[in-house]
Amino acid sequence: MNHIKRFILPVIIFLLATFVKSLGRQLGIIPEVFYNSMQPIASVLFVIAVAWGMIAVVRTAKIKLLARYNLEVADNLRIRKLHTQYNILEKILIFVIILIALGITLMQIEGVRNIGISLFASAGIAGLVIGLAAQKALGTILAGFQIAITQPIRLDDVVIVENEWGWIEEINLTYVVVRIWDKRRLVVPTTYFLEKPFQNWTRTSADILGTVFIYTDYTIPLNALRKELTRLLKSSPYWDKKVNVLQVTDAKENTLEIRALMSAASSPDAWELRVFIREKLVEFIQREYPHCLPKTRVKVNDQATSNQTTQ
Numbered sequence: 001m002n003h004i005k006r007f008i009l010p011v012i013i014f015l016l017a018t019f020v021k022s023l024g025r026q027l028g029i030i031p032e033v034f035y036n037s038m039q040p041i042a043s044v045l046f047v048i049a050v051a052w053g054m055i056a057v058v059r060t061a062k063i064k065l066l067a068r069y070n071l072e073v074a075d076n077l078r079i080r081k082l083h084t085q086y087n088i089l090e091k092i093l094i095f096v097i098i099l100i101a102l103g104i105t106l107m108q109i110e111g112v113r114n115i116g117i118s119l120f121a122s123a124g125i126a127g128l129v130i131g132l133a134a135q136k137a138l139g140t141i142l143a144g145f146q147i148a149i150t151q152p153i154r155l156d157d158v159v160i161v162e163n164e165w166g167w168i169e170e171i172n173l174t175y176v177v178v179r180i181w182d183k184r185r186l187v188v189p190t191t192y193f194l195e196k197p198f199q200n201w202t203r204t205s206a207d208i209l210g211t212v213f214i215y216t217d218y219t220i221p222l223n224a225l226r227k228e229l230t231r232l233l234k235s236s237p238y239w240d241k242k243v244n245v246l247q248v249t250d251a252k253e254n255t256l257e258i259r260a261l262m263s264a265a266s267s268p269d270a271w272e273l274r275v276f277i278r279e280k281l282v283e284f285i286q287r288e289y290p291h292c293l294p295k296t297r298v299k300v301n302d303q304a305t306s307n308q309t310t311q
Contacts, residue, residue, distance in 0.1 A: 006056040014049035017042045044105050051101035055094050062090045080154040080202075084171060087155065088148035091173050143190040144173035152193050153200060158208070158267040160199035161188060167267075181271075201267055209243060210270040212260040212278045216285060220256065220292040222248065228284045229260050229277065238273035240265045255294045 066086055069079040153159065153176065157168045161178055164186055170177035176193065178186040192198075201208055226246045233239040243263035250257035260277055264270035285292055 006060060007053060010049045010052035010056060013045050013052070017045035017049060047101050047104050051097050054097050058090055058093050058097075062086050080156050081151060083156075084151060084154040085148060088144060088171055088173070092145065092148070095173060143194050144171075146194060147171060147176075147190055152203075157203070158201040160201075161186060161192070207240060207242070207263060207265050208267050208270045210262050210264060210274040210277075212262075212274050212281065213249075214258045214260065214278070214281055214285075215252075215255040215294055216258060217292045217295055218251075218256055220258070220285070220289060222246070222258075224288070225258065225281070225284075228281065232277055232280050233262060233273075236273055236276055238264050238269040238276070240269075254296055 066083055069082055147153065153168050153171065155168055155171060159166065159168060159178060164178065164180050164184075166178045166180040166186065168176060169179040169185070172190070174190060176188050176190055178188060180186055229246050230244055233241075233244050240263050243261055245259075245261040247259050247261070248256055249259040260281065262270075262273055262277065264273050
């Protein structure tokens with residue numbers, strides 16, 4: 001039913017334009033004195049109706065095609081590619097339809113057509129200035145075309161842009177909307193993703209690795225910590241059972257840096273898994289090995305203390 005609603009207004013406008021252009025005169029409803037003056041209006045309405053109907057066809061076709069591909073599945077890389085391509089293709093087609101319709105509409109109005117011809121003939125310098133001013137806008141639109149073809153980003157990709165972590169929510173011809181983890185929206189021009197480096201965590205697959213860093217004393221029993229990590233991962237629904245690694249990645253002056261590496265089917269699952277593992281590992285150390293929490297050691301020189309006491 002929603003698809004039919006998209007065609008109601010363009011069909012009404014089309015029928016009205018057809019009536020004014022032909023049937024109104026034949027049936028004698030429109031007086032001859034008004035007929036000629038109403039022809040440009042009818043022509044404009046006809047172009048608008050056709051363009052509107054074509055846009056409705058494009059949008060309806062896109063919705064029906066994408067309805068067969070669910071983005072909610074875990075491994076949705078191919079589906080995200082299709083959604084990205086179809087959404088950008090829709091915007092390109094709508095842009096072209098509107099551009100052509102606008103040109104045809106202006107050609108229907110005699111006064112505007114004459115003014116346009118005279119301006120083009122006598123304002124070459126102004127046209128050059130306008131062209132230079134529009135260069136950046138055209139570059140942004142072309143960047144949208146390039147993103148549709150090369151796809152450095154796709155819908156629902158997990159990215160880090162301007163030190164912000166989020167998901168690609170919208171890809172338009174001139175800008176991209178990134179949904180930040182705290183529900184803010186970062187709006188970035190499409191040229192950004194072609195000119196500047198950024199992180200795409202789901203470029204080749206939907207699954208992702210998560211890391212948790214724990215800092216402990218040198219006396220921590222690493223085998224016990226590895227067993228606890230395995231137990232915690234097996235108890236979590238967010239672990240995809242692929243990666244389970246615990247390693248000492250650095251030995252600092254007072255602490256060991258321990259990294260727990262784990263995998264998840266998607267970035268939201270990886271976030272939940274990291275939070276869960278970090279919390280439970282800290283609780284485990286507090287409960288079972290409290291003496292292995294980070295500490296600072298101070299060695300007191302007994303001889304120096306004794307001498308100071310005697311004095």
